[in-house]
Amino acid sequence: MLTSLFPLGWQHYLLGGLLIGLGTALLFVFTGRIGGMSTVFSSTWSYVVRGPFFQQPRFTGSRGWRLVYAAGLIVGAAIWWLGFTDGTPLATRVPAWQLLVGGFFVGYGARLGNGCTSGHGICGLGSLQWPSLLAVLTFMATAFLTANLAARWLA
Numbered sequence: 655m656l657t658s659l660f661p662l663g664w665q666h667y668l669l670g671g672l673l674i675g676l677g678t679a680l681l682f683v684f685t686g687r688i689g690g691m692s693t694v695f696s697s698t699w700s701y702v703v704r705g706p707f708f709q710q711p712r713f714t715g716s717r718g719w720r721l722v723y724a725a726g727l728i729v730g731a732a733i734w735w736l737g738f739t740d741g742t743p744l745a746t747r748v749p750a751w752q753l754l755v756g757g758f759f760v761g762y763g764a765r766l767g768n769g770c771t772s773g774h775g776i777c778g779l780g781s782l783q784w785p786s787l788l789a790v791l792t793f794m795a796t797a798f799l800t801a802n803l804a805a806r807w808l809a
Contacts, residue, residue: 678776687719690773691727692764694720767792 656664678689697717700708735741746753764770767789769778774793778786 674776675780678780681723682777682781685719687716688773688777689723690769690777691724692761692770692773694724695761696765697721698724763793763796 660667681687681689693713693716696708697713697720700710700713700717735744760770767774769786769789771790771793774783774786774789779790
């Protein structure tokens with residue numbers, strides 16, 4: 655059964671999960687900061703968008719370390735791609751317009767839910783926050799429903 659669920663093996667998923675958990679735990683233990691990505695997105699936009707939402711002190715006051723955090727994710731992905739793949743560019747059969755629409759809805763949902771799956775799923779659940787559990791259950795139910803509807807609609 656594991657082979658059908660994980661045709662490329664499960665070990666790298668376990669290692670990735672442990673490293674993500676360790677990284678967010680170390681960030682919280684050493685700085686008291688929560689490493690959710692939707693706040694990284696909003697704090698980055700605070701450089702460009704002068705609207706009151708993006709100019710909140712929680713965004714403008716934390717954007718320096720959040721940019722470094724985001725850069726670490728990009729560098730980590732580059733190291734993985736260069737060191738553990740054959741260098742073939744990643745590709746998808748999903749049209750660009752669907753990726754853009756999906757990205758818009760994900761971003762809107764992250765703002766509406768006061769956080770994203772990384773903030774709620776990794777940091778919130780890791781610190782036993784009940785609102786994060788409800789958010790993650792909502793994210794997952796919506797994802798299952800959307801994936802099944804899209805598979806039937808696009809098939």
